[in-house]
Amino acid sequence: MTSYSNFGVIGGGAWGTALAQMLAAEGAPVRLWAREEEVVEAINVQHRNPLFLPGAPLSPSLGATGDLGDLAACDALLVVVPVPFLRAVLAQLPPGNAPLIFCSKGMEAGSFAFPIDIAGDVCAGRPLAVLSGPTFAHEVAAGLPTAITLAAADTETAEAIAQALARPHFRPYASTDMIGAEIGGAVKNILAIACGIVDGAGLGLNARAALISRGFAEMTRFGLSRGAQAETLAGLAGLGDLVLTCTSSNSRNFALGQGLGRGEDAATLMADRRTVAEGAFSAPVVAEAARLDGIDMPITDAVARLVAGDIRASEAIHALLSRPLRSEGR
16 A cells, blocks of 8 residues: 655645644644745744634644745645636646645536546546545644545545544545545535524524535535435535534634625625635535536525625525425435
8 A cells, every 4th residue: 555654735725734734743844835925934934824824833844835846746735725726726736646635625617627627637647535524724733633534536545645644633534435525525615604694694593403404405416416425425524514614603604604694795705805715616606517417406506696796695595485395305
């Protein structure tokens, strides 16, 4: 079985920094690429990332760079770049055969491609994997207990990467269902926005529980239609991540939804945020893909219309509550 020990991280946001810190916490050398010069300088000089992960001390063995070529010697790369920018960044990677482990969540507009699909276009021939599950960046950086799904095309690769990433408080569970892990991560961010709307509008915990349940039904319909395994969608990368991000304002997507639920303007809310609420980008893409596939996803569609500014939260809530009654299995 192949072993991996020299990790690089592509992306200096909160999640990329947290993963790099997790890998470097015991003194292992880790190289992180960041687009922002101030992030590179802060990590190398202050051993902190005040822009995206304030308050988290970083290991001196974690070094940052603004040159992707500096990651050429790494034997595995964690890719933590928002999906709208992923294709352009992958096109700049130096040649190599290091596995690409995708940690971003969403679908690309226009192509309806997930990160593994984009990599197949741009980096054909490289081994691919997906890391997805219930994680808040600040908890991972602090070494708090975390369990997550690591999916790859074959069991040997999945187990090898999972073993290499594992730490005492970071437990990756191996899977071969990459599409299930991708879909779980993309859809749960959309549903977290919806749950934030429920909270911001003061609709109560009954409504939030109902939305999580019906949202999981949407995730499952969409996932199964695209070849995902039901076990993956009911596991860490699906239901587990859904529960976490739908119940805490630490979730960027949930916090965005709270603002929408209070009646604030979507464009203003998103313009005020330095960090990306991935569900805002994913909602219109997933909603359109579902329509083309004939999959009923009313919650996803409502969120897509909200973030586009087509409707207000009160209208979306009324539309969902006015839908015809049906059997629960549908």
